[in-house]
Amino acid sequence: MKDKIILTDCDGVLLDWEHSFHQWMKSHGYTLNTDADHEYEVALMYNILEDDKKRLVKLFNESATIAYLTPFRDAVKYVTKLYEEYGYVFRVITSLSTDPFAGQLRDQNLRRVFGNAIEVVECLETGADKDKALSKYKNNGCYWIEDKPENADVGYSLGLNSILIAHNHNADYQGPANRVQNWKEIYELITNG
Numbered sequence: 001m002k003d004k005i006i007l008t009d010c011d012g013v014l015l016d017w018e019h020s021f022h023q024w025m026k027s028h029g030y031t032l033n034t035d036a037d038h039e040y041e042v043a044l045m046y047n048i049l050e051d052d053k054k055r056l057v058k059l060f061n062e063s064a065t066i067a068y069l070t071p072f073r074d075a076v077k078y079v080t081k082l083y084e085e086y087g088y089v090f091r092v093i094t095s096l097s098t099d100p101f102a103g104q105l106r107d108q109n110l111r112r113v114f115g116n117a118i119e120v121v122e123c124l125e126t127g128a129d130k131d132k133a134l135s136k137y138k139n140n141g142c143y144w145i146e147d148k149p150e151n152a153d154v155g156y157s158l159g160l161n162s163i164l165i166a167h168n169h170n171a172d173y174q175g176p177a178n179r180v181q182n183w184k185e186i187y188e189l190i191t192n193g
Contacts, residue, residue, distance in 0.1 A: 004087055005119075005142050006190070007134070007155070010094035012147035013165050014079070014110065015069040024060050040148070040169035058126045061097045067105035071113050072165075078183035082190065083117035091120040095128045134158050143190060152177040163189065 011017030022032055025046060036045040043053040060066070082088040096106050103123040110118045122133055130151050134144065135158060144155035147165045153175050156162040162177035163186055164170060173179050180186055 004089060005137075006082065006088050006090050006145065007137060007142050007160065008090055008092055008145040009130075009147060009151065010092050010096070010106065010110065010121075011069075012072065012167060013145055014072055014075050014090075014092065014114065016072045017069060020065055020069050021057075021060055024063070024065055025056070028056075030056075040167075054127070058097065061126055062099045062102040064105065066096070066102060067109045069109055074183045076113060078187040079114050079117050081187060083115075086191065088117070088190075089119035090114070090117050091122070092118060093122050093124065093130055093133045095124045095126060095130065097126050098123060130154060134160065143186075145186060146177075149173050149175055149177075161193075 008014060021042075025032070030046050030048070033039075033045055033047050039045050041053070042048070042057055043050050046053070048056070079090065083090070092110060094106060096102055103121070106123060107118075107121045110121055124130065124133060131154050134155050137144075137158070137160060139159035142160050143163060144152070144160040145163045145165065146152040146155065147167050147170065149164060149170050152162040152164040156176045164173055164175075164177040164179045166179055166181045170179070178189060180189065
């Protein structure tokens, strides 16, 4: 199985969730904390309560905006190359929402951007852990691409080849996953590995 399947997160890996979220928050009257460029937590980015953060992220994830996120960094070029040149397909595991309409919008966005390279889109509850979803692939050697250190480590502990996409919020990562700057490095790891 590992020879043809790449497991991947979506936001901050395939699509640029953060940019669209900041634009959406701004349009709703929220101001980004300028000292929060290394933050992962939305509550700290916007100086809001945790309950407000959960509500706002869920609202955004279930809004029509989710169908129009732009690609992340160089993802399109190298996902396409992995699919067309090597026959890899991508199974996306995303903690977006279990709302079926939000899931359809996520699926449409991914297929519009990445085409047939996307085989499966599995939507978990907003902010959900990925342990259970990843456990289906335990010890099969698939690549698992993520931007959240905890999820990269879970994949590694389940016998996956975890790759962590570099962001300011994971700059201090010292775990077992390979930390890379972009999809070009992922492409090289996979095709040379």
